[in-house]
Amino acid sequence: MKRTVKRVFWIYALLFVMLIVYLCKVSLFDSRLYITNSYNPRLSRASEHIKRGDILDINGQVLAYSQKDESGTYHRYYNDSDIFSNITGYTSRGKTGVESKYNFMLETVSSELTQRIRDAFSGTEVSGDDVVLTIDADLQRLAASLLGTSKGAIVAMEPSTGRILTMVTYPGYNANTVDEDWDTLNAEGSGSPLLNRAAQGLYPPGSTFKILTAAAALADDPDYLGFSMVCEGVKYFNSSTRIRCFNTNAHGHEDMHKAFAKSCNTYFATLGTMLGIEKLNAKAYTFRFNQPLDFPLEYSVSNFSLPLDSPLSAVVETSIGQGKTLASPLHMAMITSAAANGGIMMKPYIVSHSLSPNGNVKNRTIPEKLAEIMTADEAAQITELMKGVVNEGTAKEAAFSISSSDYTTSGAAADASLSSSSVSGTGYSGYIQVAGKTGTAENPGGDDHAWFVAFAPADNPRIAVAVILENAGHGSKAINSTREIMKYYLTNCINRQP
Amino acid sequence: MCMPYKAAHTEDKSMAEIFIILSKYLFIIYMSVFLLSGFIINLASENTDINKGFFVTVQRLMIILFHITAFAILLSGSEETFGYTLVFGCAVLLYIVLSNALLSKIFKNSNPVLYNGIFFLADIGIATLTRLDAALAAKQFMWCVIGLAVLIAVPPVLNIMPRLDCFKVLYAAAAVALLVSTLVFGTSLYGSTNWISIGPIAFQPSEVVKLLFVFFLASALSHEPDFKELISPAAVSAVIILCLVAQKDLGSALIFAMTFLIVLYIATSNLFLLISGLGIGSAAAFIAYCVFPHIQTRVNAWLDPWSDIENGGYQIAQSLFAIGSFGLTGSGFTRGYASFIPVVERDFIFSAICEEFGILFAIGLILVFVMIFLEGVRASTGSRSRFLTLLSAGLTSLITFQTFLIIGGDIKFLPLTGVTLPFVSYGGTSIAISFVITATIQWVYMHNIIYNDDKTQRQKPAVQQHRRRRRTQ
Numbered sequence: 001m002k003r004t005v006k007r008v009f010w011i012y013a014l015l016f017v018m019l020i021v022y023l024c025k026v027s028l029f030d031s032r033l034y035i036t037n038s039y040n041p042r043l044s045r046a047s048e049h050i051k052r053g054d055i056l057d058i059n060g061q062v063l064a065y066s067q068k069d070e071s072g073t074y075h076r077y078y079n080d081s082d083i084f085s086n087i088t089g090y091t092s093r094g095k096t097g098v099e100s101k102y103n104f105m106l107e108t109v110s111s112e113l114t115q116r117i118r119d120a121f122s123g124t125e126v127s128g129d130d131v132v133l134t135i136d137a138d139l140q141r142l143a144a145s146l147l148g149t150s151k152g153a154i155v156a157m158e159p160s161t162g163r164i165l166t167m168v169t170y171p172g173y174n175a176n177t178v179d180e181d182w183d184t185l186n187a188e189g190s191g192s193p194l195l196n197r198a199a200q201g202l203y204p205p206g207s208t209f210k211i212l213t214a215a216a217a218l219a220d221d222p223d224y225l226g227f228s229m230v231c232e233g234v235k236y237f238n239s240s241t242r243i244r245c246f247n248t249n250a251h252g253h254e255d256m257h258k259a260f261a262k263s264c265n266t267y268f269a270t271l272g273t274m275l276g277i278e279k280l281n282a283k284a285y286t287f288r289f290n291q292p293l294d295f296p297l298e299y300s301v302s303n304f305s306l307p308l309d310s311p312l313s314a315v316v317e318t319s320i321g322q323g324k325t326l327a328s329p330l331h332m333a334m335i336t337s338a339a340a341n342g343g344i345m346m347k348p349y350i351v352s353h354s355l356s357p358n359g360n361v362k363n364r365t366i367p368e369k370l371a372e373i374m375t376a377d378e379a380a381q382i383t384e385l386m387k388g389v390v391n392e393g394t395a396k397e398a399a400f401s402i403s404s405s406d407y408t409t410s411g412a413a414a415d416a417s418l419s420s421s422s423v424s425g426t427g428y429s430g431y432i433q434v435a436g437k438t439g440t441a442e443n444p445g446g447d448d449h450a451w452f453v454a455f456a457p458a459d460n461p462r463i464a465v466a467v468i469l470e471n472a473g474h475g476s477k478a479i480n481s482t483r484e485i486m487k488y489y490l491t492n493c494i495n496r497q498p
Numbered sequence: 499m500c501m502p503y504k505a506a507h508t509e510d511k512s513m514a515e516i517f518i519i520l521s522k523y524l525f526i527i528y529m530s531v532f533l534l535s536g537f538i539i540n541l542a543s544e545n546t547d548i549n550k551g552f553f554v555t556v557q558r559l560m561i562i563l564f565h566i567t568a569f570a571i572l573l574s575g576s577e578e579t580f581g582y583t584l585v586f587g588c589a590v591l592l593y594i595v596l597s598n599a600l601l602s603k604i605f606k607n608s609n610p611v612l613y614n615g616i617f618f619l620a621d622i623g624i625a626t627l628t629r630l631d632a633a634l635a636a637k638q639f640m641w642c643v644i645g646l647a648v649l650i651a652v653p654p655v656l657n658i659m660p661r662l663d664c665f666k667v668l669y670a671a672a673a674v675a676l677l678v679s680t681l682v683f684g685t686s687l688y689g690s691t692n693w694i695s696i697g698p699i700a701f702q703p704s705e706v707v708k709l710l711f712v713f714f715l716a717s718a719l720s721h722e723p724d725f726k727e728l729i730s731p732a733a734v735s736a737v738i739i740l741c742l743v744a745q746k747d748l749g750s751a752l753i754f755a756m757t758f759l760i761v762l763y764i765a766t767s768n769l770f771l772l773i774s775g776l777g778i779g780s781a782a783a784f785i786a787y788c789v790f791p792h793i794q795t796r797v798n799a800w801l802d803p804w805s806d807i808e809n810g811g812y813q814i815a816q817s818l819f820a821i822g823s824f825g826l827t828g829s830g831f832t833r834g835y836a837s838f839i840p841v842v843e844r845d846f847i848f849s850a851i852c853e854e855f856g857i858l859f860a861i862g863l864i865l866v867f868v869m870i871f872l873e874g875v876r877a878s879t880g881s882r883s884r885f886l887t888l889l890s891a892g893l894t895s896l897i898t899f900q901t902f903l904i905i906g907g908d909i910k911f912l913p914l915t916g917v918t919l920p921f922v923s924y925g926g927t928s929i930a931i932s933f934v935i936t937a938t939i940q941w942v943y944m945h946n947i948i949y950n951d952d953k954t955q956r957q958k959p960a961v962q963q964h965r966r967r968r969r970t971q
Contacts, residue, residue, distance in 0.1 A: 001764060001765070001767060001884070001887060002878075002879045002887070003767070004763060004764045004767045005764055005875060005878050005879050005887065005891050006875070006879065008760055008763065008764060008891070008895065009871070009872070009875045012871060012895070012898050012899075012902070013868065015902050016864055016867070016868050016902065018911070019864060019902065019905055019906055019909070019911060020861050020864055022906075022909055022911045023821070023852075023857060023860065023861065023864075023905075023909050023911075024857065024861075026818060026821055026822055026909050026910065027821055027822050027825060027826070027852070027857040028825070028826075028857075030818070030822055031822040031823065031825065033822070034818055034819045034822035034823055035819075035822070035823050037804075037815070037819065039807050039808075039812075039815060039816075039819070040819040040823065041816075041819070041835050041838040042819060042823050042835050045835070049512070049515070104823065112519050113516070113519045113520065116512065116515055116516045116519060117516060119512060120512045120513065120516060
């Protein structure tokens, strides 16, 4: 009997060891998950006696910093805020953006004891950790200058990691003066500058959605690749359902490759009706429509709605990206990245790590898979289709080459202080194969929106870009901007990454 | 303009800040020394060269240091309630010192490690509660004072009771009567209908039943049972567990089921019974999961608190935030945000401790429970009487499993069951019964020393006697 008591003791001892191991797991390995969760009240803590950490770009350029005024009160200042405010957010009138979601890190005082003692005896400031973004500030400036004063957004990310390289939106606002400008910013007709269109804006995806329709078809049966039909520029599905190609252009005899390159509505509408509602719904679900994207800043969930009892017209519309479908530029960039990354969609992230005042790297973000949205084979086929768009289709302007002279001029908006150290001359050169897809989203309220999504180089993708230009119609600005961003990144940024 | 940070702060404020940061390490040191002393005392039972008394004193000193440090921090942060906190802190300090002196005076043969363990836990609880809600801490302290009376009164009372192992019918009847009366007259608190209110006092009969239940099991199985004799304890246990399920008090139901299985296993040494019991228990739990929606909510919140974070998953998510945000050394006492967790003072006190004292200290806290558990096992294995072995093993197992259940729930290792963390959580009945359980184990321990063997063995702890006896068998 006493031996049994001892045996019971060992069972309990084992249970408690498991408790301790699990406790360590929760507190040490899962903690990142907890300290950025927006339901964690610790996020909004504001310590009164410490200097809030800076927000830096990937190369250490200061985007936000705190400074004491004469009365000893800390104020927050932002550099180039019109360009970066959609990411940094603001700290007056509550907090948003990185200021809100990474407040915990910005207010975390590393080696607090040493800092406090130094503060008490020599008056050095007690300072929170700096937060280092994945954003390249120079690339961001270039993207902002390309976007200019067109309403819209540009998102660039690294397909293999989910690292956001650039995220610009127009119109923006100045985080230094949010308080003074509050009424103007929220006024009717101001164009919602406080909305981060890149992640929170939802637009009909237009023809970029054909990526999904094509992927759904390929997943259903690889033979769809060879499915061909004759496009007459317009097709009647039934008496009331009619689909027109752009300018009622007849594309003639076409297989999927040609139809994708020419962005033929008739072909993909036909494909959609052949696949049917259930398969389109299933693919939209795997592409993470109506699903969280796990982006750390504020974002909107993309919307796909095609109920089982939808009329044929809805199926036709939805297959070519009209209908009720709405997607954010971030989501389209993620879909493009997944196609570039063998079908694996990575979790998008915008903070690389935090940095303690004595230079220790903390909380480094480890790239994580979000979902497998298609197989590697399907992704390779989609890549081929997207290459066709650039080589012989609607986005020929996207093609570019890098020559050695591009390295020395180092981009239009490069920061003079950094460009000197940025070039090592071992990056890309020659013709870069781009893979892309154009889109024109019909906008009931005005001129059409222009989309372009692309990645490059097609055989070893380093950057994926999604551009939306509101009411830009059919101009090639979206394609040109994408090309310049890719070119600049592949020329000047690749070698500079830490 | 931008967020105003008040930077102009006085010198003494910044000294207080430094003290709070320093205290993070002090608390961990106190805990380590306390545990290390406990470990050495355990070694001492096999090695008479070690001065056991010295390390017992060191443990007491650590409790007192913990108390003084914690209340110094509380005082530095309390401007209006300074006087009250000072008086309260001193009263608790006096209580700890007096209790130790009194108990070691009255019970010469008692196990001092067991006392130290529970007073340390109680003090950690009171300090944490004072920080969360001073009024609750005062009530808790009152219950601890009652607990002291219990510690003093129970052993002599048990001594004069004749043949405790003969009243199994009485224990069972009382237990069932209490639970049935809760079903009839009970009021609902924290989602379970397991409270009885008499005038201004509300108490949880299920806590009292814990004691009766173990007494019942120990006496029912105090003779080597054959298979038929197992039926009546099983039936009574089933009735009690079903009553608890009917009150939606699932945590207690689990504790009782587990206690029954463990006592049964110890009494029969039959591993098959334990495993098939666990199998039946799992099947019953699965059926309960399918039948009761509130269990489904709990289990779903455990599996994935994030998808329903605003409702079902809220508590557990807040608990994980508290545990996960500040790492090994915590936020510093009084600098956490534990009050965001619903029912933090009761179900989630462990999470609050994790947050402010850090994970290392929390691991220490778990080890203090293990230490108490170990002392219970010693009392059990040292006893010659079958009844006393079962009684002390049952009580020890009960309190240990309860600890496992609630800590596991707090850290999302297990689904959450709203039971208290013994000695630490706020809860009058829980504190009182935990003290009675300790007193009973202590009584068994003293009983062993007095009744076992000859005079030369008297000062030696029970485990060694047991080992010696086995050798001579």
